[in-house]
Amino acid sequence: MRGLTCKETGLVTTNTATLPVLSPLMGFDEASAIVVDFLKEHIPLGYWAVTRYDGYRQLYLEVRDDVYGVGPGDSHAWDDSFCVHMLAGDGPQIAPDAMAVPAYRAAPVGKAIDIGAYVGIPIVHGSGEVFGTLCGLDPAAQPDELEENAALLALLSNLLTMILDVDLARSEEARKRERAEIAADTDVLTGLLNRRGWERAMSLEEDRFRRFGHPGSVIVIDLDRLKVINDTLGHQAGDDYIRRAGQTLTGCLSREDYIARLGGDEFAIMATDATPEESAAIVDRIYAEFAAAGVAGSIGCAPYTIVAGFPGAFDAADKAMYEEKRRRRASEG
Template structure:
């Protein structure tokens, strides 16, 4: 029997791989519930669950001090308990009064620096027969693989959310403090890798200001520098911590909004355009979606073209596209251009 080649491709994201790996853990040790949970402060939150009774789901949260995981990490690191009631460390855990737990397996998830990220655990309402050496080895190996994928995903999140000030000075525009063209390219490469892993969408946007007609008020003048800083601050107020913003030219800014769909992207672009207009800033705007099947480079290219077309339309250039053009033929990205 031939297996379709698509079934051999890498998983598209962490979210797609976790159910499959938890399914493997279930095959090795058929517990009622297998979970991957992240530790944040005093809460342990489920990232992925495989529950035969469908009671525990992703997003459910439990007090970390009440869990079995906190107890086993302090004493064992990795724990295999076929009978939780017979284990002196686990027997009086508060969570056992809320959830019937007869058998338990716990494995810590660590970052590359050794910090505790969360745990992988399995629970069963009744005690189970003794686990074999093969079962223990397979559970450890699959759990360590899950840990590797989660740690890599969190590392990418940390890199994306790192503030611009920790980036190399050569990547920074000294006037606005934003990443410059080189910093923008580095950001795009990092984001492309992350978006491919997560299977997520994003929106790219280009904004170019209309430079003053009077050359004395243009590049290098105090008024022009103040205008650029005003725009930089305005755009910063419209992006989130996980988004990207850069000054990529003398009068040009680039934005990247992560995890937005087409409707949200259009709404965000409309708000930014209106905010610039309200501030008396004349500029051309263009945006395009980077869908899961596309690329950031292509979305940026389309957004740049739309921004340029918007400026031509605003200047009344014969043959220039209208200011609200639908998506370009042959492209899988959605977006529009706008003149302000």
């Protein structure tokens, strides 16, 4: 698209800016990269980003930053941000002098880093739910003419919202197809995914989580007493114990979560769209349901992060599980 006239403010360095070419056919991550590149060139604040509110953090999905040293996958608490105040109506979407706005001056993020100018434009689902923001920051206050970019910023945010909704719908359809495909990779004893199915699920979900910044966790479970049951009651009793554990775990999860038996007495869960608090509640529910079913095990949980990905989350959850097993053995001994 062409013909958007931008005034020469000292912020926009060209008299006529050609809007970036954005299409619903492209992914949200590609569109986000195009938009922040465009803004970094035409409204050259030190930091531009597309961010995601995932229920507890403000997560940076696409970043162009040469002042604060942050990158994709970094985050801070949502309640500490300027954006939470902007969305509440306590501060403007464009603040050339952010410290002149009481809500921004009091925000914890403004005490942690120097923020002289702030831009925060909501990115909203078609349902009206806030996905995140198109966010710009600079350590120095800017001329009041920064506000003259309001129409441009709103247009770019609306375009990102349109592409987001289309890409989310497309991604969900792909997820349904993928689930059907990996359903064949099942463990004979429990009917859950086997290790191959688990690894395929992690690989397929990795791109989706990186693109949208979805919250999620990996939970690793290692059953107790299986060897004792096999040695004293026989392997049929051991198989029944494993099946009962699998059925109990399935009952603790939503249909969108992935659950696998990785082999022997080890299970793994990918809790999709779950914050750390929600994942901790899942762990508590598993312990309670295990106790009711006569199953015992040690559980470790770790959140997904863009930096470490699902392999890193699995390793962290596995480590946490073994630490929990050692702690329980020490307390019982």
